[in-house]
Amino acid sequence: MNRPIRFSNLERTEKLQCLANEPFDLVVIGGGITGGGIALDAASRGLKVALLEKGDFASGTSSKSTKLIHGGLRYLKQFDFWLVKEVGSERAIVHKLAPHLVLPEKMLLPLIEGGSYGKWLTSIGLKVYDVLAQVTGDDKRQMLDQKEALKLEPLLPKKILNGAGYYAEYRTDDARLTIENIKTSLEFGALALNYAKVTDFVYEEESVAGVVMEDTLSGKNIRVNTKYVISAAGPWVDELRSVNQSKKGKRLHLTKGVHLVFPFEKLPVKQSVYFDIPDGRMMFAIPRGKITYVGTTDTNYNLDKDDIRTDLADAIYLISAVNNMFPDIELEMDDIISSWAGLRPLIHEEGKSASELSRKDEIFTSDTGLISIAGGKLTGYRKMAERVVNRITKKLEEEHQMTVKDCHTDKIALCGSDFKKFKHVKKYIEKVHEQIRTDGFTRYDAWYLVTTYGKQTQQILEDYQLFKNKDNTLRLIRAELKFGIEYEMVCTPMDFFIRRTGRLYFDINNVREYLEPVLDDLKKAYGYDSSQIQVFKEKMQEELDVHSNFSLEREKV
């Protein structure tokens, strides 16, 4: 496994100079999964690409999804066959590109008396789902009777359980999928920068010919020259269309989705379940290492896009739904240890409710040439990128007589994915476990490292040897942080604990325990002064509070 390309804020000055001085073929606005996918697609076709992200990579919706690479079973109900076919087929491709990061996950769909679907409809629905997504072999759906369903998930309500559907999906870590796409784009010459906000467009002969970018760490503004601009700004797409004075016709419709996290012991589901809730919607319960998470809600949202919170009402709604499906569980508010809330950047359709809106992506091109892409799913990011980059390559050929390669991202393994098959990932987890078990680490730790970093784990374990702390967990965290600073543009404790490692969601106590040494190492690496470190500390503590505290007291405040 080759070392990844250095990708560090320690070289920020050089990156800013390059942005200011070199002309680009394409500037991509937004470092979520859509922007990351576009940067990789375009750079791998030979375009000179700059990707600019106003916060940290994946700090928008792309770290707040249900983290499933799924075919969207529920879109069958809306007769969105095209969408189901596309994202269904994409699942297997994205799994192949990053088998350590996009893991097969069987889903159980309980058939409950009075539920949305009966046995017959579920059987047909799942069959159509398999056919559309070209699912083969053992992954094909099975229909289970009550006994079989209870064997897989004993917590289901026996009295009203008629059986279950059992079908194949994949799960991932959305923020990691985003950063690995961006890192892979660097291998093809892309330049990517976080904390780089596009504030305006530059025009030549009434066409977009560049962007004005604010380096939010220094406050400096830079003009970046480019032939074309794609805005993949997710929930912020309409804001940039307004800056471009092209917000007309279709517009975004933002809906909020919340997930809650419980210690695994409090919600010990043996496997992922997709279940009916009393208001006719469906939701997921997904076990993941030390925790189980549940979600999601789907409510209209018109408040601050940079401060999306889980409200008490969201928490109560989700807890009641879980308690309804798993009657022996009796979850309470105090059982919540973490949560996340994100915005779906959907396309508005008159008269449709949040849940009814299509998840299809759309591309808007303004009179001045700004191309915006919105809607869509995490799962379909690669195809979305292909579609929108095709528009650019056509223009490059027509307007600049450039010859551009066809899309071939279906053959570009993502960083860390040096595995031919999924069974090799499993073997690698065992190998890593052998390496670290004598230092007191468990199989979970090996699983965490491999499903987070893939083969890049080896580099982290080499750096682990450099640290001499008595506490081995601290040594490992410091090695991960070193990797994050040198190869993943980590600048703040939030970048590290939330987006690069998912610890805020999946191991929140670890954040509380190791915040101080992480701040120390960031201070050493970047020379931050004490007041900056204090700001980071307070911000991280606020994040811990916002994500885990839903007391009535806070709601009253």
Ligand code: FAD
């Ligand atoms: P974002 O991730 O929001 O990225 C846009 C980026 O643009 C942001 O990082 C933002 O900071 C940046 N930006 C904005 N303005 C500027 C500017 N002026 N300058 C520079 N940068 C800027 N899909 C699935 O396939 N599977 C799921 O399980 C799933 N679950 C979901 C659950 C929930 C609750 C939600 C909300 C969505 C879910 N989705 C799922 C959908 C999926 O998460 C989104 O479609 C996807 O993450 C959107 O990615 P994006 O890159 O378009 O937007």
